[in-house]
Amino acid sequence: MTIALETTGLEKSFGGLRVARALSLRVEQGARHALIGPNGAGKTTVINLLTGVLKPNAGRILLEGHDITDLPVHARVLRGLSRTFQINQLYADLTPLETVGLAVSERLGRGGDWWRRMGTLDDVNRETAEVLASFRLLEVMNERTATLPYGKQRLLEIAVAIATRPRVLLLDEPAAGVPAGERHDILAAVAALPRDVTVLLIEHDMDLVFAFADRISVLVNGAMLVEGPPAEVARDPRVKAVYLGEAADA
Amino acid sequence: MTTLFTILFDGVAYGMLLFVLACGLAVTLGLMNFVNLAHGAFAMTGGYVCAVLVNQSGWPFFAALPLAFVASALIGAVLERALYRHLYARSHLDQVLFSVGLVFMSVAAVDYIMGSSRIFIKLPAALEGQLDFFGVGIGRYRLMIIVICGLLTLALQLILARTRFGSRLRAAVDDPRAASGLGINVPQVFALTFAFGCGLAGLGGALSAEILGLDPYFPLKFMIYFLIVVTVGGSSSITGPFLASLLLGIGDVAGKYYVPKMGPFVIYTLMIVLLIWRPNGLFGRTVAR
């Protein structure tokens, strides 16, 4: 199996606080990999390191064998590493059409085009329509994002990430805060992601993780505790201790 | 060699004056992240209050100085409660527009009341002329400025380090949210600090009439200097702005002496280079969050 995303010995500290310790992670091509951990384990830090928002103090990040440690955020996206956001960070005043259109035109290298109007570029239109259709957003594409139902907004979140044609997709708690009635749509959309896209799911919800993932990594205090197939991880006494400990604290 | 000392001396006096003028701004920025471009207007107010008291009512200079402080502090307190506090949560653009508006109003108002020409404050005879100190000519007025501003700086440092109010202020600057969680009344601390900063600016304005010149355009002319002190010095302590003021004062005096033709060019270039090199200020932790 080839490795889609790999980190070796990532280190990050803020002042004296070490938030990532010798973090090594290997995500196989086409995998459905989940990264779990109790609150404060450093999951958000991992995402920020992978996407380039934070620079690691040490260690490397490889995307399909290429070193991307020193690339800026947008360049990683164009190389095929995209993410979704946990809390709503969509553009409230843009429509789904514009949001997806923006992602598509950047991917196709048309983002710097200052002369032709949006909507006159055939390749951009085609891909935008494709993405909107596959996430069932066509009928609401011309409405302000802020006015969409929350479930649709979460779908748009995933749609935008897919519009960048990622090789590796980081899903950050895709179903968080979605009302039960709209939850099914999100799960279906996650399940229907193309198989050739490698998915790293960062999640709190154990039901979703065990329904979805074929491999699980457990992060505790900024370090990797266990990695393995779901059944194995579920049995692991150390994982149980961490989660029971958290439950006991809570 | 003696010119060097004179430049150094004048520069230090100038720098200390800038510090008294600008330190209120540093605290405003650090505490509420408020960009107050109208800070110079408070300094100008103090200057004019002092000038009117001395020149027209015949008050002694040293009696008028505290009044300059009080007048500016009062106006600052009123404006803070009436206007400024509504804008803390607004965008920087709004804050800039608002304070520029205040500057324009103050400039035109002072021009209307006092006329547009530069005014001088009648100084007591004891402050005029120079002392001879081992062959170095030392202006009496500047010596007084260094003494007054030096004492003020020490007093500020003591207030910040030793008093209850000082520790509350430092806590609030460090982290306003945590401070209010600890039961510190942050808006009150801020109002007091704002008024006090305005008062200091007013005092500085009165002292600076002789050196910087006092006319209705004062807030515009020196806006950039105050901003330099704050951005270069940072706003996490008063040591940063103090050192920045001294550097700016000495740099400006030396620049005007050695390369008079380049005018303020040296200072602006230095500032831009500094901001590129250290966007958060030379001594600062973070200027703006």
Add this chain to the structure above:
Amino acid sequence: MTAVSEVSSRAIARARWRPAEIAFWILVACCAFLFPSRYLIMTDIVRLALFALSLDLILGYAGIVSLGHAAFFGVGAYSAGLMALHGIITEPVIALVVAGLVAMVLGFLTSFLVIRGVDLTRLMVTLGIALLLEALAERFSNITGGSDGLQGIEMAPILGLFAFDMYGKTGFFYSLIVLFLLFLLARRIVHSPFGLSLRAIRNNPLRASAIGVPVDRRLIAVYTVAAFYAGIAGALFTQTTALASLDVFSFERSADLMLVLVIGGTGYLYGGLIGAVVFKMLQEVFSTITPQYWQFWIGLVLVVIVLVGRDRMHRWALWLPNLVIRQVAGRKAVVAVPKSDAP
């Protein structure tokens, strides 16, 4: 209709000319012919509108707060003045473009300083650059004429055909045409993929980069374009008044410009144009009340606008036009400043 063609037509529809826009330009054209005695003040308005359009590109579309936009205006003004004075390029249109390009180069070079850092650093750097240029112009007074400004500029006829007249008629139509052409270009830009990415950057730069937008590069590009616009506005100033003096760089010019844009509203291109008209009218009114102290009232307007809130003020101002549109066209208002879209 297939999904693709619907996507295309919906996207294009956003860039379509609205009736209100067409009405606006017809009104402008009418003014041009209705008030032949007021060419000078109208030229002033047109110039200011172009300058404000330039600031709107960076403030309204990219969220960069600048306190020193006069830097580019001044460079454009002096470039045009020096070219005409020394007979380097005498044809006004070519000189105009060259002056714009000079400002553009400066904009490109300084953009690297401006895109760094937070709002406050940007304020300082933009203000610092304008002050620096003013100091430079003062220092090299043998070239710039110092505080007296450039004296004795004589303008050649436009395209060799239309001479500048003393009533300012040629100057006005010349300025208006330049404004209209540059407005068309700006309109084109904001409706392009590039313009869309700018809106995304202004709303949330981090998110924009996570979609693949090269944020820094886009900001450099738009800052450079805005500098070109401001340079053209400055050059128009010199060409139509035959003047260029140190005050082209002044802080008051940059600050007034912010007021113009704030009056008109940011982020929809017409803000600068409408703001320029209102600002000049206010200035006229104020200077008839108190000739020397109109700045006081300008300051008061700024303070009131901020205290009332820019959004609320625009809703009030648009209440009547929107009412008319609703009554006449029976649909929702077309003139509106997006609420949370404003920075």
